[in-house]
Amino acid sequence: MKTVKQVxxxxxxxxxxxxxxxxxxxxxxxxxxxxxxxxxxxxxxxxKGNQDLAYELFDTGNCDARYLAGLVADGSLMTRSRLNQWARDADWTMVSDWTVAWVASENVAGTDLALKWMKAKKESIASSGWATYSSIVSTIADEELDFAEIRMLLKTVATDVHSQPDRVRVGMNRFVIAVGTFVAPLTKQAKTTAKKIGKVTADMGDTACKIPVALAYIEKNEKMGRIGRKRAAAKC
Known part of the structure; x- marks a missing residue:
């Protein structure tokens, strides 16, 4: 397969x-x-490796094609402009919280974009921001992370999570879990944040999806010896 039509x-x-x-x-x-x-x-x-085809797939607007585009595209090769476009155009959680977050986390501008998107008024873009930073902490070596910045974000979650739109609440909760699980030096603070926020609720629609309790999730990973074990890649 070489053309978007064939795919x-x-x-x-x-x-x-x-x-x-x-x-x-x-x-x-x-x-x-x-x-x-x-x-x-x-x-x-x-x-895989056909970057231009990945862009064409995303531009079709088809949900399946957009998710596929995220699996195929190399985020490190994407421009800030295109990453911003993908974040703006994402019209489904699987695209905004997974596809966009995956490619943005692979990019040198990933952290900057995540912080920018978190402040967006559009719920899906803000959600992409938190998802992107979660992907970053799960894959990037601790010595390359800005611990002071992450601590500030944990404080933001502790004070603001319950006043945010549904998808942003879910994203913030996942961020706490990601930090607590993948950044061992910050596990203690992540657990403190998790205790403060307690159970996060959101309208998950007509689905069986449940929002994990951050503290319980982190503690489960502790018992399984998973703390600090980075993922090989954000994409799954």
Whole structure:
């Protein structure tokens, strides 16, 4: 597969009604085929490294194609302008909180963009900001992280989380978990923040999704010996 048309045909063939129904319950707009993530990964392997094709896939506006674009694109090669465009255009949680966060976290400007997006009035962009920083702390070596900045963000979560829109609350909660799990020197402060915020609630729509209690999640990872063990890559 070398063209966006060929990839779209392949995606359409893999789409099914049940997956479309599931994605719709999770807030996906109508422009989708309903392709399982496992099937998208198979297609991604066939076109990996084709940066221009990834851009074309995202620009189709199709949900499946946009998620696939995130799997294929090398975020380190993307311009700030394009990353900002992807954040603005993301119209589904799987795109704003995963696709956009993945590629932004791979970019040298990732931290700056995350901080900028966190302040956005648009809920999906702010959510992308928190998701991006979560991806950064989960993959970047501790010595390359700005601990003072992360501490300030934890304080922001402690004071502001319950007054934020649903998706931002979820993103902030995930950030606390990410810091507590992947940044061992800050696990103690992350747990303190987790205790302060307690259980975070949000409208998850007609889904079975549950928001994890940050403190319990971090403590579970402690018991399993996972603290400080970085992920090889943000994409999954």
């Amino acid at each position: 779209m045909v392949a995606l359409k063939k893999k789409g099914d009604a049940q997956t479309r129904k599931t994605y719709a319950r999770h807030g996906a707009p109508e422009k989708m085929f309903g392709v399982k993530v496992a099937d998208m990964k198979v297609i991604a392997k066939q076109i």
